[in-house]
Amino acid sequence: MLEGKYQDFYTQISTQIKKENIFTDKLHTLAYGTDASFYRLIPKIVIKTDNADEVHKIVTLSNEMNLSVTFRAAGTSLSGQAISDSILIITSRKFSDFRISDDKTEISLQPALTGAQTNNLLAPFGKKIGPDPASINAAMIGGIAANNASGMCCGISQNSYKTLKSMKLIFADGARLDTGCSESKDAFRKSHGEFLTALKNIATETKNDEELSALIKKKFKIKNTCGYSINSLVDFDDEFEILQHLIIGSEGTLAFIEEITYYTVEDLKDKASALMYFKDVKEACNAVTKLKLARDAKTIVVDAVELMDRAGLASIENDPAMPDFIKDFDENVTALLVETRAINDKELDIQISQLEELLEEFDVVRDIYFTKDVQEYTLYWKIRKGLFPAVGAVRKVGTTVIIEDVAYPIESLAEATLELQALFKKHGYSEALIFGHALEGNFHFVFTQDFSDEKEVKRYDEFMNDVVDSVAVKYQGSLKAEHGTGRNMAAFIEVEWGRTAYSMMKRIKDLFDPKGLLNPGVIINDDAQAHLKNLKAMPATNDLVDTCIECGFCEPTCPSNELTLSPRQRIVINREISELKRNGKDEEAKEYLDLYQYDGIETCATCSLCSTACPVKIDTGSLTKYLRAEQNSQRANGVANFVASNFSTTLTGMKFGLHGANLMHKLIGTASMESVTDTIRDWTKGKSAKWSTSMPKAITINTKFEQKSRDKKVVYFPSCINRTMGRSSVSQEEKELFDVTVELLQKAQYEIIFPEDMGNLCCGMPFSSKGFNDASKQKSQELEKALNKASKNGEYPVLCDTSPCTKKMMESFESDISIYEPIEFALDFLAKDLEFTTINEPITIHTTCSSRKMGLEAKFKELASLCSTEVIVPADVQCCGFAGDRGFNFPELNKSALRSLKTQTAGAKMAFSTSKTCEIGLSDESGLDYNSIFYLVNKVTKAKNL
Template sequence: MLEGKYLDFFNQISQKLKKENIFTDKLHTYAYGTDASFYRLTPKIVIKTDNADEVATILELAHEMELSSTFRAAGTSLSGQAISDSILIVTSRNFRDFRVSDDKSLISLEPGLTGLEANNILAPFGKKIGPDPASINAAMIGGIAANNASGMCCGISQNSYKTLSSMKLIFKDGTKLDTACEESKKAFRKSHGDFLQGLKQIASDTVNDEELRAKIEKKFKIKNTCGYSLNALIDFEDEFEILQHLIIGSEGTLAFIEEITYQTVEDLKDKSSALIYFKDVEEACNAVTKLKLAREAGTIIVDAVELMDRAGLRSIENDPAMPEYIKDFDENVTALLIETRAVSDEALDVQIKQLEELLAEFKVVRDIYFTKDVAEYTLYWKIRKGLFPAVGAVRELGTTVIIEDVAYPIERLAEATLELQELFKKHGYNEALIFGHALEGNFHFVFTQDFSIESEVKRYDAFMNDVVNSVAVKYEGSLKAEHGTGRNMAAFIEVEWGKTAYEMMKRIKNLFDPKNLLNPGVIINDDAEAHLKNLKPMAATNDLVDKCIECGFCEPTCPSNDITLTPRQRITLNRLISQLESEGKLEEAKEYKDLYQYDGVDTCAACSLCATACPVKIDTGALTKHLRYEQITPRANSIATKIANNYASTLSGMRFGLGGANLVHKILGTASMNSLTSTFREWSGGAIPKWSPYLPKATNIDITFEQKSSDKKIVYFPSCLARSMGKSSESSVEEELFDVTVRVLKKAGFQILFPDNLNELCCGTPFASKGFKEQEKMKSDELEKELLKITNNGEIPVLCETGTCTKKMLDNFSSNMKIYEPIDFSLEYLVDALEFEKIDDPITIHTNCTTRKMGLHENFVKLASMCAKKVIVPENVKCCGFAGDRGFNFPELNKSALRFLKDDVKDAKLAFSTSKTCEIGLSEYSGLDYNSIFYLIDRTSKAKNI
């Protein structure tokens, strides 16, 4: 319950911004109190912002009322800099405009784009942004710049600081500045002359302090994000260059980044990687030192060197993708993942040979092998990027996984690493492991910690103090190389930098934010125990998700990420509910459950794409299905059983409903039908499903057509959708999907077989999505039995035109039948039997969530490219959010998931997918008529004359 100044702020800001983007309820404020760190604060107010004007409005009012604000992008930050107990300003996924310069040397990005999206924009030009954090698929540009996040290849030469061109900024009172615009700078000089003079004075004092200047030069020869970017004070003379470079790595404590313009870097396509296993960590570190010195001397080209110690290898050795021999390594073996990139394949061969010669003196336990195979080296790097979450997945239940981030001078790397391992032993962190960007002397070390026991917290404190003294004092390294200071290392900045430098940082903060209203407690924090405050509990809730470390990698794939909750937020709320129940606070737990129903259960598509982005494959969709199962009443279960036992009648009822709806549509017209059904839906409180002009008409298939006998046989199992849902009144196609599929199969020379009792058969998907496990199994078992009969115990392959149904059969069947969806079936059987002629019309395809989970996206692109000269793949749509019938009952989910679709496919003329229900929403929100890929195959192919 808001009160005092917060209530006044809420009342005023609600008059200026969209109320649906302002959250004060306990569900959403708690959900947004989670980031990837091991700290938790619950904001009083959360505001999702779509543009810079909204941010300026919030800051101006908050400054006037002296209320603190924290900025949050993706929340993948690890040091506690994206949480608040006051006002949390969230850059929404709609805050995403961009511009690329004519010569492609610059890209201007708003803060809501992810690093991956930025690189996808630049990829056609052979360019990318410099920063490459392991979280790049999820981390947003605002956070990447504000934390000076670097990564595996960019080092200190291509990070945000070094590749910054200009910025648009919003200051504490809502004032805006564009450092690329002379008019903006002129106005800022006029309004903020004293500020700029103060900044120049700080820079002058720093430059004139020889000892401080020398320390800064030395500290930034290695990766360093501990404290402010003091190098800006000595690297530049122009006050605006100093200003904008201070913003890099300032973690939202100085200003808000409205837009950043990066200098792009070359993305060399000729690459090779090697995973090399050394006898121990000292030998590996010595090899790193030699590689680094050779690169600096210009005698070799090496772009990245990643170290994984034996404990790190152990955490991933059971991954099916990893070679079996890793399990046989002794306790000391340490791996280096090395990558080199070149301008041509010939140059790459030369570089590989040079690296092999340089490394020949070191003791390895397996032969050195560099691969150019894209799939192979992509796998290496995927495993490395997922190492931190993978470690978290094997932690003891209820503990927190902590990742620290340090850098050492390269010449002292081996001895410093050995000392770090000794500190693990001294403090009993026997599970700790080391990995990281070895070429930059930058290591992450990971360990697990129980914060629920006071003695364990004291052990952690003692360990961290020893680490601080070792890294910062003895070896003069960085306590935070790339993760940012946050709350995690704020108490130790003075230890690392000394009193003079720390006082300079305080002067910077005071100049930009004298009232300490921007992200207070982050970077500048005089509390010596700040690193021990507001620690996040990690209660067990369900085996399906307990491995989650709340890293946020899953969030960009989730279709509900902009409308209700993300997978990470769903998990953290379930943990809270379980914690409250374990503490006997049942009434409060029920309150959260009630609040969670719509946001957590009803509007979860349960598409499970989150599992494809999660390094340890956590499937929050499975959790949602489990919760739906728990909510099933005896009456609902009885109805589901009756439906399952009378499936033909159910489909008849569906056809009757579709027929009736389309008849009314035909009489009233689209506009009147839309108005009428919308009114009824509003009156019913959403109980009446949404009507769409792309709602299919009823259809009924006829399997008694004439066909020739052939040795090439295929069992065709038409899905429930193909057997009941036809083309819509808006559709441009003339025939039904079943008829087109049959014609394609005949054209390819197949004799088509159908299972007996077809009208009663179902794969179980409609029941599974609603949590009806028993009915799902019953229908799945029935179908498997009939298919085994018609396929002669699996001798004949099975085709289903709907990918979702295919995957359900593959997942549920105990037999080894060969079951295909349209994409792989076409590539395996149709390509050899048909001749294809590409059409000129540009097409777009939608790889639905099931097809993506089956790993068939690239195959879909390949198949579509055989049929059309131009294939458009919308990068901003993964799952469409229709989710079976959820698109009718919760259409806002479908609308939100497809909010970028129309722009992404604007150049397409035709559109194709592999699921009828997906195609309903895709058609409505794109303006294109989406149909099965079989329509395209039929149009572009003919039988081969053999």
């Protein structure tokens, strides 16, 4: 319950911002208030903003009422800079407009685009942005800039600071500035002349202080995000350049970035990587030093060097992509992952030879081998990017994984790293490991910590003080190289920088934010114990998700990420509920459960795409299925079992319903039909199914047709969906999918075999997705038995025309029969049996969640390219959100998941997928008529002349 100023603020702001985007309840404030750090604050109010005008209204009102605000993008922040106990402003995924300059050298971005989305936009032009954090798939531009996040390749030459052109900003007092617009700058000079004069004076003082200027130049020769970017004070004379470069890395404590314009950088496509194994960390660090000096002298080209110590290798050695021999290494072996890029393949070969020659003197335990194979080196880099979450996943349940981020001068790298390892031993962190961007002297070290024990907190404090003394004092390095100061290192800025520089930083904060309302406690914090307060617990909740470290890598793939909750947020809430129950707070737990029903249970698509983005494959969809099963009553399970045992009768009922809906549509027309069904949904509070023009007609398939006996045989199992649902009333196709598939198979000279009693057969997915596990198992076993018989125990391949059903069969069946969905069957069989003639028409394809999890995304593109000269693949569309039949009852999930589909499929003439229900939702949201890819394959093929 809000009180005092917060209630007044809510009353006023809710007249200016949509109420559905303002959250004050305990579930949403906890869920949205969580970031990837090991700190936790619960905001009083969370507001999701769709545009800069909304942010401006919030900041202006909060300034008038003296209430602090914190800005938050994706929340992949690791140092506690994206949390608040006051007002948390979140940039929603709608806050994502962009512009690319005509010559492609600049890109202007709103804050909610992820780094990966941005690079996808630039990829067709051979460009990318400079910053390349490991979290680039999830991290948003606002956070990347506000934290000066760098990464594996950009170093300090292509980070946000170095590639910044201009910004649009909102200041603490509500003032707005576009540093790329002369009119805006002139207006700002008039309204904030004293501010600019004071800023200029700070810069002049700094330049005139030779000792301070020298210190700044020295410390920014390596990566440094500890404190403010005071290098801007000596790098620039123009006050607007100083101002905007100070914003980089300021972590939302000086202003809000409503738009940033980057200079783009070249994205060289010819690359090679080598995973090298040195005898120990000292030898590896010495190799890094030689590589760095050679690169700086421009005698070699090396773009990235990532170090992984033996403990880091051990955490990933069981990954299928890693070589088996790693398991046999001794405890000292250290790896370097090295990448070099070139303008062409010939130059790349030269660079590889130069690198191999340079490293000949070093003691390696395996021969150095550079690979140009895209799949091979992409796997290596994917594993490296997921190393932090992967390490966190093997921690003891209930402990927190901590990642620190330091940088050393390259000449001290080997000595400093050995000392860091000695500190691990001194303080008993035997599980600690080191990895990171070695070429920049930037290492991350990871260890686990129990914050529930005061003695353990004391151990952590003593360890961190020793680390600070070693990194900042002895080696004159950076306590934060790229993860930002946050709350984590705020207490130690003065130790690293000295009193004069720290005083300058405090003056900057006071100038930009005189009331101290922007993200208080971050960067500037006078509490020497700040790093030990508001520590986040990680209680156990369910074995399915307990390894989650709340990094947020999963969020971009989730269809409900903008509508309700993301996988990370679902896990956060379940942890809280479990902890409340353990502590006997059942009433409060029930409050969360009631709030969680819609946001957590009903609007989870259980697509499990989160597991494909998670470095440790956590499947929050499985958690939802588990919770649904827990909720199912004995009566509900009984009904499910009855339906399973009388399945053909159920399908007949479905057909009757579809037939009735179609008949009414014919009688009253589309507009009236939509009006009537929408009214009924309102009356029933969403409990009745949504109707649309993409709703299929009822069909009955005919398996009794004449065919020749042939040597080639295939078992065809039409899914229950495709035995029941046909084309929609607006479809331009003339045949049903069953008839098209039969025609295609016969054209390819196959004899088709159908399993017996097919009307009663089902893979079990409609039951398992709702948590009816017994009914699901029953149907799966029945189908397996029937297919075994039909295929003569696997002698013939089995084709299912629906990808999700195929995936379910593969997961559930115990027998060794070859099951294919449309994509692989077409490539493995039809591509050999038929002659393809590519059409010159633009098409678009949607890879279903099941197909993605089966690794068929690239194969679908390959198949589509056999059929059409132009294949459009929407970059930002993952799961369609229809989720079987969930799209009928929760159409808002489908709509939210496909919010960018129409824009990204513009120009397509035909659209294809491999699942009927997905195709219904895709058709609704795109305006295109989505059908099975078999329609297109049938259209562009003819029988080969044998």
